Amino acid sequence: MSIRTIVIFGRRNTGKSSLINSLTGQQTAIVSDIPGTTTDPVRKRVELPGIGISNIIDTAGLDDTGALGERRVAKSLEAMDMADLALILFTNNSFTSLERELAETLKELEIPFILVYNKSDISPLDPELLVDLSAEYGYVVEYSCLQSDPEVAEEYRSELVAEIEQVLATIDDEEKPMLDGLVSVSDNILLVCPIDAGAPHGRLILPQVTAIREVLDAGAVATVLQPPALEKYLVTGLLPDLVVTDSQFFAQVAAIVPQKVPLTSFSVLLSRSKGPFQALLDGVQVLGDLKEGDRILMLESCTHHASCDDIGRVKIPALIRKVSGKKVDFDFISGLDPIPTGEGRKYRLAIQCGGCMVTTTQLRRRLARVMRDGIPVTNYGMTIAYLNGILDRAVAPLL
Numbered sequence: 001m002s003i004r005t006i007v008i009f010g011r012r013n014t015g016k017s018s019l020i021n022s023l024t025g026q027q028t029a030i031v032s033d034i035p036g037t038t039t040d041p042v043r044k045r046v047e048l049p050g051i052g053i054s055n056i057i058d059t060a061g062l063d064d065t066g067a068l069g070e071r072r073v074a075k076s077l078e079a080m081d082m083a084d085l086a087l088i089l090f091t092n093n094s095f096t097s098l099e100r101e102l103a104e105t106l107k108e109l110e111i112p113f114i115l116v117y118n119k120s121d122i123s124p125l126d127p128e129l130l131v132d133l134s135a136e137y138g139y140v141v142e143y144s145c146l147q148s149d150p151e152v153a154e155e156y157r158s159e160l161v162a163e164i165e166q167v168l169a170t171i172d173d174e175e176k177p178m179l180d181g182l183v184s185v186s187d188n189i190l191l192v193c194p195i196d197a198g199a200p201h202g203r204l205i206l207p208q209v210t211a212i213r214e215v216l217d218a219g220a221v222a223t224v225l226q227p228p229a230l231e232k233y234l235v236t237g238l239l240p241d242l243v244v245t246d247s248q249f250f251a252q253v254a255a256i257v258p259q260k261v262p263l264t265s266f267s268v269l270l271s272r273s274k275g276p277f278q279a280l281l282d283g284v285q286v287l288g289d290l291k292e293g294d295r296i297l298m299l300e301s302c303t304h305h306a307s308c309d310d311i312g313r314v315k316i317p318a319l320i321r322k323v324s325g326k327k328v329d330f331d332f333i334s335g336l337d338p339i340p341t342g343e344g345r346k347y348r349l350a351i352q353c354g355g356c357m358v359t360t361t362q363l364r365r366r367l368a369r370v371m372r373d374g375i376p377v378t379n380y381g382m383t384i385a386y387l388n389g390i391l392d393r394a395v396a397p398l399l
C-alpha cells in the first residue's frame with residue numbers, strides 16, 4: 001500500500017501542531033499559545049502505530065487574516081491536493097461556518113475527513129453538539145493533547161489512531177494495471193515506443209516499462225519497436241493481439257495497423273488506470289465546439305520529461321489550432337503547482353498529461369478541483385486521438 005498523507009486543518013491555536021507531537025510522542029512541530037505559530041504547511045514523515053509510515057501535513061490556521069494571512073490560508077487549502085485523509089480540529093464547542101465550509105469542500109473533493117474535538121480537558125464537548133455533528137458527519141473524536149497522565153494520553157491516542165486506520169482502510173485508490181483485462185497468456189502485445197530527441201537518455205519512460213512488465217507478468221509476449229520498424233514487422237503477417245503506441249504516432253500507426261487489430265495508446269491506458277476515464281472521455285468532445293478566443297488550461301504533471309513538455313506546450317496547441325481553425329489561447333501549469341481556483345469560468349477545457357509521475361490520488365484530486373470549477377477535463381492521449389479522428393478506435397479496446 002502506498003504511503004498515506006494526512007492533513008490537519010483548523011483555526012489558529014486549536015492545537016494542530018500539538019496533535020502531531022502528541023501522535024508521534026515527539027516534539028517535532030513548534031507549538032505556542034500565540035495564534036499563527038505555523039505559517040507554511042509543514043510535512044512530517046511519521047510512524048503511527050497500526051498505520052505505519054505516513055505523511056502528516058501541519059497547516060496554518062484557516063482563520064488567519066490580513067494580506068499575508070489570506071495567503072497562508074490559501075497555501076493551507078492547497079495541501080488538500082495531497083490529502084488521503086483530513087483531520088478537522090476544533091475547540092471550545094465552536095463549530096462554525098468556517099468548519100462547515102471546510103467539510104463541504106472536502107466532501108466535494110471526496111477527501112475523507114475526521115472531526116477532532118481538541119482541548120477537551122479545558123471544555124468537554126457539549127453533548128448536544130456531539131449529537132448534531134455525529135448525525136451530520138458520522139463521528140467526532142474527542143481529544144486532548146495535554147495530558148499529564150500517560151494512560152489517559154494513550155487512550156486518546158489509540159482512539160484517534162483507530163479511527164484514522166479505519167477510514168484509511170476504506171480508501172480504494174490502488175491503480176488498476178494499465179493493461180487490465182487486455183492481455184492473456186501467449187498474446188502478442190506490440191508496443192510502439194519512439195526513441196526521439198525527447199526520450200530520456202539510456203532508458204524507457206515509465207508507462208513503457210510498466211506495460212512491458214505487465215505483459216511479462218501475464219505470460220504474454222511483448223514486442224517492442226520504434227515507429228519506422230512497424231511496417232516491416234507487419235509484413236511478416238504476424239498480427240499482434242493488441243497494439244499500444246505512443247500517442248504522438250497515433251495517426252501513423254493507425255494508418256498501418258489493420259483495422260481488425262485493437263489499437264490504443266499509453267496515454268489512453270493511463271487515463272483508465274489513473275484518471276476518471278468517463279469524465280476525460282466526455283471532456284474531449286469540447287474540442288469539437290471551440291470558439292474564437294477560447295482558453296484551454298494545460299496541466300503538465302511531469303516537468304522533468306522533455307518530450308511531454310514539447311507535446312503539451314507546442315504540439316497539442318498547434319494541432320488544436322489547426323484542426324479547429326480557431327485562435328485558441330493556452331495557459332500552462334507545471335508539476336504540482338497550484339491550480340488557480342475560482343477562475344474556472346475562463347477556461348473551456350483543461351487537458352492533463354498522462355500523469356505517469358504523480359500518484360493516482362494527486363491526479364484525481366487535481367482534476368476534481370478543476371471539475372469543481374465547472375471546467376471539463378480530458379488528457380493528452382484522448383486529445384491527440386480525437387484530433388486525428390481516431391478516438392473511437394483508441395478507446396474501443398477499453399469499453
Ligand SMILES: Nc1nc2c(ncn2[C@@H]2O[C@H](COP(=O)(O)OP(=O)(O)OP(=O)(O)O)[C@@H](O)[C@H]2O)c(=O)[nH]1
Nearest residue numbers: 012013014015016017018032036037038119144145
Ligand atoms: N489545554 C490544552 N491546551 C492545548 C491542547 N492542545 C494544544 N494546546 C495548547 O494550545 C496552544 C496552541 O497550540 P498549537 O499546537 O501551537 O496550535 P496550532 O493549531 O498549531 O496553532 P497555529 O500554528 O497558530 O495555527 C499551545 O499553547 C498548546 O500548548 C489541549 O489539548 N489542551
Ligand SMILES: [Mg+2]
Nearest residue numbers: 016017037038
Ligand atoms: Mg501550528
